[in-house]
Amino acid sequence: MPTPATELLKSKYNTSDAPDIKASNPAFIPPTQPLTPGKQLPTSVPLPVLPAVESAKRLAAFAAVDRHIALQHKVIGIGSGSTVPYVVDRIVAQGFDANKDRVFLPTGFQSKELIIKAGLTLGDVDQYARIDVTIDGADEVDNELNSIKGGGACQLREKVLAEAADTWVIVADYRKNSRILGTTWTQGIPIEVAPFAYAKVLTNLSHMGSPSKLPNDRPGLSLRMGKMKAGPVVSDNGNFIIDAPFPVEMMKDPIDLLHRIKMLTGVVEVGLFCNMAEAAYFGNEDGTVLARLKNGSTEKISSVPNTPELKAQV
Ligand SMILES: O=C[C@H](O)[C@H](O)[C@H](O)COP(=O)(O)O
Known part of the structure; x- marks a missing residue:
């Protein structure tokens, strides 16, 4: 049949x-x-x-x-x-x-x-x-x-x-x-986080060296907000997304960066594929x-x- x-x-x-x-x-x-x-x-x-x-x-x-x-x-x-x-x-x-x-x-x-x-x-x-x-x-x-x-x-x-x-x-x-990663994709590494943990993870990422502002007044470390939607982007898995840019010296070693971000409690997955x-x-x-x-x-x-x-x- x-x-x-x-x-x-x-x-x-x-x-x-x-x-x-x-x-x-x-x-x-x-x-x-x-x-x-x-x-x-x-x-x-x-x-x-x-x-x-x-x-x-x-x-x-x-x-x-x-x-x-x-x-x-x-x-x-x-x-x-x-x-x-x-x-x-x-x-x-x-x-x-x-x-x-x-x-x-x-x-x-x-x-x-x-x-x-x-x-x-x-x-x-x-x-x-x-x-x-x-x-x-x-x-x-x-x-x-x-x-x-x-x-x-x-x-x-x-x-x-x-x-x-x-x-x-x-x-x-x-x-x-x-x-080097981060050269053309400058808005940062997309990081999926459990919604209730986003503020803590933002603080962790900031301490790790992710700047809150980029040159020319472009936004740096931030919770990704929806377009045509009030509030944050929600992933297919019901989580929030943080975009975290890092200085070029840190981007030169994406494996180390991936491991460090992945260890932060509240992070579900990191958009670095190494x-x-x-x-x-x-x-x-x-x-x-x-x-x-x-x-x-x-x-x-x-x-x-x-x-x-x-x-x-x-
Ligand atoms: O979350 C989205 C995915 O990682 C896409 O594969 C990535 O953004 C590339 O998409 P595009 O082919 O539209 O540039």
């Missing part, structure tokens, strides 16, 4: 008993069935042309899926942020057969919606403690593949799905590629992708199959 999810998934792939969705979906990529590992998707796919930064995100996401999500991977973690929808698009493009026995675990409300809307099978990390691959975005990534995450307040679930994964991969655009990533993919404005690998090597991927030509992007 097919489940509603199977039916939705079938319809995504334009199988014989489903309506032709090509006309209504400009990002539709014809399924390759059966998909064989390493097989390239068909050419001449009508993907929409995107502004440069969005195009860079899409390139990174597509390259990461092509390299890290193979047929044998059945439990897949889907991260959060604006780059991740392209990850889901590329996974969907692997075809019905590739996806029908897979389960997808979200890192928050947004990715849960993405999984459901794509017609993929939703699971959770309490059912699948071991994940084959998790792909996620990041706010900034350094040379050692340490990253700042939590710009969207998802870092707790993101870290659980990163740790549970055999392979954790970062996707981002060129703006996130950095030498020594976790297998690889990071950065989409560039020129249509290439920079792959930075765990072993310290880098690779320039000069073209990603089935993406609009560079000339179409500029």
Whole structure:
């Protein structure tokens, strides 16, 4: 008996008993069935042309899926942020057969919606403690593949799905590629805290050296407040978020900083992800992708199959 999810998934792939969705979906990529590992998707796919930064995100996401999500991977973690929808698009493009026995675990409300809307099978990390691959975005990534995450307040679930994964991969655009964390993501390390403990943790962080003001009168250490909502941002887990910037000397050693912050009672999780990533993919404005690998090597991927030509992007 097919489940509603199977039916939705079938319809995504334009199988014989489903309506032709090509006309209504400009990002539709014809399924390759059966998909064989390493097989390239068909050419001449009508993907929409995107502004440069969005195009860079899409390139990174597509390259990461092509390299890290193979047929044998059945439990897949889907991260959060604006780059991740392209990850889901590329996974969907692997075809019905590739996806029908897979389960997808979200890192928050947004990715849960993405999984459901794509017609993929939703699971959770309490059912699948071991994940084959998790792909996620990041706010900034350094040379050692340490990253700042939590710009969207998802870092707790993101870290659980990163740790549970055999392979954790970062996707981002060129703006996130950095030498020292805190260079471009200046608003601070996102820290999820138990609501009743926030004032105590703010005091602790201040004593640790997080300034209350940044140059040019920008806000420093602070409780993250909602936009279009009176009061603080509340995470998917019902907690508050503190943004804590630190001086560059402290940011140079993110592992030490992570350990010190994590030890503060009331802290639930810290948006510093250290020594976790297998690889990071950065989409560039020129249509290439920079792959930075765990072993310290880098690779320039000069073209990603089935993406609009560079000339179409500029
Ligand atoms: O909490 C949010 C996450 O850590 C995101 O993965 C991160 O903020 C990056 O998001 P984006 O891809 O939109 O820059």
